[in-house]
Amino acid sequence: MIDKTTLWIVIIGLGAGSFFLRFVFTGLVGNRAMPAWLLRHLRYTAVAILPALVAPQVLWPAATGGQTDPARLAAACVTFLVGLWTKNVIAAILAGAITLYGLLYLL
Amino acid sequence: MAITTPKSAYLKGIADGAPFILVIIPFATLFGLIATEAGLSVFETLAFSVVVIAGAAQFTALQLLQEEAPTIIVLASALAVNLRMAMYSASLTPWIGGARLWQRALAAYLTVDQSYVVSIAQYERAPDMTIPQRIAYFFGAVTPVVPLWYFFTFIGALLGAQVPDSWALDFAIPITFLAMIAPMFRTLAHVVAAFVAVVVSLLVADVPYSMGLIIAGLCGMIAGAQAELWAGKRKVGQS
Numbered sequence: 353m354i355d356k357t358t359l360w361i362v363i364i365g366l367g368a369g370s371f372f373l374r375f376v377f378t379g380l381v382g383n384r385a386m387p388a389w390l391l392r393h394l395r396y397t398a399v400a401i402l403p404a405l406v407a408p409q410v411l412w413p414a415a416t417g418g419q420t421d422p423a424r425l426a427a428a429c430v431t432f433l434v435g436l437w438t439k440n441v442i443a444a445i446l447a448g449a450i451t452l453y454g455l456l457y458l459l
Numbered sequence: 460m461a462i463t464t465p466k467s468a469y470l471k472g473i474a475d476g477a478p479f480i481l482v483i484i485p486f487a488t489l490f491g492l493i494a495t496e497a498g499l500s501v502f503e504t505l506a507f508s509v510v511v512i513a514g515a516a517q518f519t520a521l522q523l524l525q526e527e528a529p530t531i532i533v534l535a536s537a538l539a540v541n542l543r544m545a546m547y548s549a550s551l552t553p554w555i556g557g558a559r560l561w562q563r564a565l566a567a568y569l570t571v572d573q574s575y576v577v578s579i580a581q582y583e584r585a586p587d588m589t590i591p592q593r594i595a596y597f598f599g600a601v602t603p604v605v606p607l608w609y610f611f612t613f614i615g616a617l618l619g620a621q622v623p624d625s626w627a628l629d630f631a632i633p634i635t636f637l638a639m640i641a642p643m644f645r646t647l648a649h650v651v652a653a654f655v656a657v658v659v660s661l662l663v664a665d666v667p668y669s670m671g672l673i674i675a676g677l678c679g680m681i682a683g684a685q686a687e688l689w690a691g692k693r694k695v696g697q698s
Contacts, residue, residue, distance in 0.1 A: 353498050354524045362520055362533050363503070367510035369538045370656075375567035377548035383557035391683040396652035397550040398579055400679025401543050402572070402640050403653045404660035404672055405515075406633040411661065415629040424630050431634050435641025441478050444638035450631055 423455035462588060465595035475581065479573045481531070482635045483607045486514055491615020495676035496504060497525050501616040512571060513603060514632075516540040542673050547575040554582045555597065557590045566597055574601040576639045582641075604630020652683025 386394075410428040412418040431448030438444065462468045487508065494504040511517055520537040528536075548568050555566060577600040582593060644650055656679025663671035 353671065358530050358533075358692045359499065359524065361502060362524060362537070363510050365509050365534045366513075366520055366541075367514065369534065370511055370513055370516065370541050370544060371568060372540055373538070373544040373562060374548050374570040376545050376558060377552040377559070378567055378570075379548075380561070381552050381556060383547075386553060389684070391549065392488050392687060393680045394546075394550040394681030395687070396649065397546045397589045398576055398650045398675070399547060399562055399643055399653045400641060400656035400683060401672070401676040402636045404656040404675035405543070405572075406636050406666045407657040407660045408671075409629075409633050414631060418539070424627075424633075425665070427630065428633055428637055432462060432638040432641050434546055434636060435638045436644060439642040441635075441638045441642065444476060444641060445481060448634040448638065452627060452634070456627060 423452055423459055426455055427452035461488050461539075462585065462592055462596070464558050464689075465591045467594040469599040469602075471581075472596040473602050475577050475683060476573065476600035476603045478525065478638075479577075479604050479635065480607060482631045483573075486612050487608045487611035488615035488618070490514065490517055490521075490611040492618060493553075493615075494521055495616045495619045497521055497539065499616075504616040505609065505613050508609055509526055512568070512608060513541050513544070514608075515538075539670055539673070541571075543572075543676065545572055547572075547579075547677065550579060551575065555590060555593050558594045561596050566594065569598070569601045569664070571604065572636070573604050573639075574638075580639075594667070620639040646687070646690070648683045648686035651686040652679045655679045655682035 361433055393450045406428070410425060411420055413424050415421075416424075427448045430451040434447040435441065435444035462471055474513065491504055494499070494507060495501065499507070507517055510574075511520075516537040519540045520533050521522060523533040523536055549571070550566065551566070574597060578593070578597045580589065581596055581600075581632065588596070640653070644653070656675045659678040660675035663674050665671070666674065
């Protein structure tokens with residue numbers, strides 16, 4: 353059983369801390385100019401962080417206890433390739449979902 | 460739809476954020492279910508989602524709370540999972556840093572993976588947008604996402620039953636993120652950044668407290684910036 357005081361400390365602390373992380377640059381730097389080298393790195397934030405976030409989940413999903421799952425791996429590849437090819441987010445999501453459920457059903 | 464006013468920017472934001480409805484509903488419901496299963500009341504579960512709005516960090520905190528980890532470890536781990544928000548904040552600053560303080564504060568509260576990725580893609584596609592249009596677009600992009608995040612946390616907490624594993628809802632998130640990222644690969648430098656980030660993320664997957672994600676992200680960003688510099692030099696050399 354989770355202790356109620358601990359729970360509220362975590363909810364409020366995590367809320368305040370998350371807000372600080374989200375506000376630290378947009379809020380405190382504002383429209384002061386940032387150096388070119390920093391901006392050059394920031395351009396690659398999305399294409400670096402998000403693939404790094406999903407790659408371990410694609411190869412070692414928690415749902416299968418970390419065992420590589422052919423259905424999930426194939427669904428991830430299909431989603432990515434359809435996204436690259438069509439540049440259409442919904443088409444990529446649907447293709448990935450169909451692959452995932454199709455293979456989970458067949459395998 | 461061409462963006463000419465903040466209102467049309469807001470509407471385009473809603474349209475571009477809409478695909479995430481497919482992900483947010485199962486993800487929020489799942490959090491509600493798991494939180495009530497862990498012994499939280501409906502009110503506590505909803506408060507968690509409203510105060511924190513960060514799915515992955517909330518799941519991390521809940522997991523560690525259940526394992527009775529020390530409070531400081533729970534906070535540090537969940538915040539580490541959320542460290543990427545500081546990177547998003549930095550990345551958004553050149554685009555919306557000139558907005559009013561209350562708008563930046565509200566945008567900060569509403570900075571989640573989905574609003575960030577949708578907005579940054581639009582800002583890069585249409586660099587001529589004005590700051591009010593960018594802010595309106597950002598708020599548009601979260602409009603279909605955040606209210607549903609609250610509402611379906613609540614529904615999940617009310618349901619309180621177990622969703623069968625066979626629904627494979629765990630994979631809703633990787634699929635939508637991959638679908639979002641794929642159209643962003645415009646130059647070789649983007650490909651290099653993602654490739655390096657993925658390889659490093661797999662090598663450091665065992666680093667505790669999700670620090671591996673930050674390490675991998677930084678490596679990818681450095682690789683992308685270097686690739687951009689090299690590509691720029693080659694172009695100058697050719698001309």
